[in-house]
Amino acid sequence: MISARQLAFLILRDINRRDSYTDVAIDRALQKHPLSPPDRRFCTELVYGVVRRQRTLDCLIEQLGDRPIGKQPPDLRRIVQLGLYQLRYLDQVPASAAVNTGVDLAKANGLKGLSKVVNGMLRRYQRAEEQGKNILDQEKISLGEQYSFPDWLMELFEQTWGKAETESLCAYFNQNPSLDLRINPLKTSRVEVAQSLAELNLTTTAMAGLPQGLRLGGKTGAITQLPGFAEGWWTVQDASAQWVAQILNPQPEETIFDVCAAPGGKTTHIAELMGDQGQIYAGDRHGWRLQKLAVTQQRLGLTSIKIWEGDLTQPGVKPPVELVDRALLDVPCSGLGTLHRNPDLRWRQTPATIATLLPLQQALLKAIAPLVKSGGTLVYSTCTLNPAENEAQIERFLQDHEDWRSEPFEWTSPQGQTNSVTSGMLTILPHHHHQDGFFIANLKKA
Incomplete structure (x- = not known):
């Protein structure tokens, strides 16, 4: 039977070679190689941990190795990353086990001639730890290297929240999600x-x-x-995502349009809040994602949801309904509030990819506005902490649409304190609220 560490190595190789998403690669590997529950958890921890911490781990490899990391064989790098992750971040793993299994992985994966290199780097790190030496000088490395994030993202967070908040936020993002x-x-x-x-x-x-x-x-x-x-x-469904439908506040017998509905978490929540009484139109431009919504709808026993495949931003596309009481616009976004849950996003997103999302978000806001009745409600939400996708989009929308205004609402913190969000715009911060980072805006049509 394959070991948890060997499977973690193969998954990391799969992620790098095929540009696979971490969760997809893990699921694919575990279906092919079922593990016991403890080994399954350990394997998953190793993969997610290395993906999260890879920049910091690579900095360590640069310090411990005799050759620059760019000249190291990719498989050697993965094996050393796995060993260092256990030594640095997993207290429950004995140091000897982390080192010895690293050597075994090298021998088992065609790197027998480099097994001494693996042993040397891992033991060098182990000795430094035992002597209380910090291989990474905190004064010389960047915050991005220290917390394992790209520099552009650290700059965005620092500009928005300041250095101290950014460090707390990134430390939270390096933990396992609730x-x-x-x-x-x-x-x-x-x-x-x-x-x-x-x-x-x-x-x-x-x-x-x-x-x-x-x-x-x-x-x-x-x-x-x-x-x-x-x-x-x-x-x-994460607590932050549950707040979206709560703030939308759908009522029985109303007509609701969830514009970007798939895979359906918020749509089905709306149906539950309405007692499954009313008309809910669940739209998305990706049919394969809507299939997931249909499966969830059936499992939950909901009948008020009507699925519609389409893209409101495209010319000539007819919406599934003329007017609605309330609309939810959970737009495609950069996902920068879920970096603890989706660790590879920190490496996949770039300023260029985010720039392509902004006009799409604006187009969706413009397209849904005429479909909401006078006096109706539109809730705009994202799972990002990027102001350009959040407050800036709402401020621009309100400037261009004089018949809309932001609407105050009440929100209860995880500590149980209920506050009035007078601006009509709420940012949920992961490191303060211990849930996904979210932005929710409550808008009212005159």
Whole structure:
């Protein structure tokens, strides 16, 4: 049977060679090579950890090796990254195990002649740690090297939040994400779900301000195997994402348009809040993503959702409905509020890729505005912390549309304090609120 470390090495190779997304590469490998639950968790931790910390790990390799990292064989780099990640960040792994298994990986993957190089670098790091020496001089390396982020992103965060907040934010992004559930009140209750999970020694915490929210703790294993998933009692959704539909505040028998709906987390939440009574149009330009929405809708037992494939920004495209009471526009964005959950985004996004999103977001706002009734509501949301995609887009929209205004709303912090968001625009900060970074704007049509 393949070991967790060997599979982690193969997954990292797959990510680099095929430009695969981390979660996709992990799922693909685990389907081909099933592991025991503990090994599955360890393998996943290694892969996500190396992807998150790769810039810092590469800085260490530069200091420990005799050759520049660009001249090292890629497989050697991956093996040393795995060893260093265990030595530096995983206290539960004995140093000897991290070193010895690194040597074994080199021998097992065609690098027998370089196994001494692996051993030398890892033992050099181990000795430095035991002697209290810091191989990386904090005064000489950049914040991006220290926290493992690209420099342009650190500059964006520093310009927005300042250095101290940026360091706290990036430290949070280097942790494993929390796991939140949204209970389906049409089938069960939060108490009932908590009791069923407690029987598996899983802890749950009710989330302030979110009647359907439940934070899950403990070693869950495969999520789809937990009690209640197949029955449609709950779905996985971060607390920040749950706030979007809460702020939209849909009412039974209303007509709602979720413009960028797939894969359907917020759409199905809207249906649950309406008691599955009314008309919800779920649109998206990608049919394959809408298929995921259809599967979730069926699992949750919801019937009020009508799926529509289309792109409102394209000329001549007829929307599925003429007028709606409320619309949700959860636009495509850079995802910079979910870097703990999607660690490869920090390496995939660039200023150029973000620049292509801005006109799309503006076009979607312009396209949905006429479809909302007078007195109706439009909620605009992103899972990014980039002001250009957030406040700047709303300010521009309001300048161009005099019949719209921002609408205050109430929001409850995770600590249970309810505040009035008088500007109508809310930014949820991960390191303060312990949930995904989100921006939510509540807009009202005259």
